[in-house]
Amino acid sequence: MVQIYKAPKGKKPSPIGAPKLTLSIDDLEHGGLGVCRSHQPVVFVEGGLPGEQLEVRITDKKPRYWQGLAVKVLTPSAERIEPFCPHSRECGGCQNQHIGQTELLVHKQQAVDQLLKRQTGIKTLNWQAPLLGPAQGYRRKARLAIDAQNKADVKVGFRAKGSDQVVSIKQCAILSEPLQAILPPLLSLIKLLKGTKQLGHISVLDADDQVQLCLRVTRALPGEDLVRLSQFAEDNSLRLLLETAPNRFELVGGTSQDAHYSPSAELSLAIGPNDFIQVNNVVNQAMVSQALTWLQVKPGEQILDLFCGVGNFSLPLAHAGAQVTGVEGIEAMVKRAAINASENGLQVDFQCLDLSDTAALAKLPSQIDKVLLDPARAGAQALMSVLHKLNPKGILYVSCNPATFARDAAVLIDKGWQVDKIGLMDMFPNTAHTELMAHFSKA
Structure with missing residues (x-):
């Protein structure tokens, strides 16, 4: 996340x-x-x-x-x-509220355009209209920090600008309405708990089928705290979990069913409390739709989806008729992606490989038609030469870091690829985050 x-x-x-x-x-x-x-x-x-x-x-x-x-x-x-x-x-949450959403995107596109031209030697770029949604109320998942050092002044909120100090908040206009509504009672609840110093952070999620809170705890909470948490879950009709160790969860209140979200209208994907999910539902669905359009997916095509997560792109690609191989480095997410495919009646070959390991990259399928990759901020430097050797008809690169994208794009361009289309995606309005999508083909 x-x-x-x-x-x-x-x-x-x-x-x-x-x-x-x-x-x-x-x-x-x-x-x-x-x-x-x-x-x-x-x-x-x-x-x-x-x-x-x-x-x-x-x-x-x-x-x-x-x-x-x-x-x-x-x-x-x-x-x-x-x-x-x-x-x-x-x-420190929103760095750019002092300028409008549309105006900021214009400046960001100009900056990315200059960066790519400087790094790659490209003369012109075929910019497409940016993908955007509401400037407020868009965020469906977030992590709240807790400062309980002073029991008389417990703080729940986000980190301050350039600091690890916690700014306590009772409202946050970028959160979805259900998450905004839960903030005041959540702050009141945390202040009542006896074991506040055992709390690390709180992950909040507004999924399609439930609101979910997950509290990271460093030690077992007192029994009376567990009773309060359970009652809070019931009063607010939400699912409440404790993360007692990395990726170990204890259900305190609410449904035992996993949360779900939809990357497209036809599909529903389950996610675990620590699984990655794009926080902006409107932009994510637009991104998935645009990816399929830019790739010009045809039934029967062999498509390789790298950094596939729980299947955000893999399942829509398979639903469009492609033969998809999804590759992800986190085993738990690979297993969940396979279950998601099965529950949606789709066939996808999911594999767990470390995509930064040169030896592991040799295990990628050799016969493919197209590639989609959506790496983390570090980019996919180790993959660039491998993708060139696979010689697909097209490569769709989804990036959350223009700097590493420019570095990786320079390798592809040096090997004879060209950027057909490129466009920004305003996944995080009002912030410093800049995300983009680009399609490459052989020059």
Whole structure:
């Protein structure tokens, strides 16, 4: 699961007396950070927009660049808007509420376009319209942090900007309505528990068929806490689990049935509490539909789905008539994907392979027509030469990190591939996340 925000390990908030500069912002990088190129080294500024003059607090200094946070807008951009969330200035969840969704996508596309041209040598890119959904109320899964060091001031919420401190929240406009509704009673519940210091974090999920809460616990909770949790599950008609050890779960209240979601209208996939799921339902369904269209799936084609998870792409591909091989490195998700295929009446060959291991890559099928890959942020560097040798008719690359995508795309382009189509997907509106889809064919 992609987290709303995760502070760097050991990172502490910048001191009040950290140096401040007056800077002018030239443009945005692909995550939405303002870029000041007139300063050397270049400064990346959270909260800055092109054309603005800002007072910036420097939060980190690297040899080749600095990082900063806008603390005062001296000359505002015409694109600047008032954030819709009262926590936006302290919470690290949404970095870009100061600009509209459409305007931010324009800047992100320009930044990705420049990045790819610089990294790959491509002269022009065939940009397609971005996939987008609502700017608010879109997030169906999230992880909430807990700070129970002070029993009189227990906090449940998200990490602060550039810090591991917890910002306690009672509302979050980007969460789906059922998850928003559960926040106030959840905070009240946590404050009542005796074993709050045994709680690590809370995963919340708004699935198609249930709302699910999963509490990570470091030690067994008192019996009275278990009673409170069970009653909370009943009162709020939700499923409540405890994760007592990595991937070991204890049902405290609600249904014993797994949660389900639909990557397309015809299919329903089960997911475990720790399984990856795209958090934006509207954009995920649009992404799956676009993937099938761009691949021009034909019945009987051999399609290789890499980093397949629980079958988000594999099952829709199989439903369209393709002969699909799905490959994933997490065994539990491979097993769940196979069950999902069976329960949807589909035949898919799922395999568990480490796709970063060169030796494991030799086990990939040699006879394929097309490839779809959806790697994590690290990308798929080890796969690029292997995919070229498999010589498919087309490669569809879904990326959540433009930097690693540019690196991988450069390898394919150097080997004679070309980018036919490319488009952004606004999976995480208002944030620094930038996701894209690109289709490659032989030049």
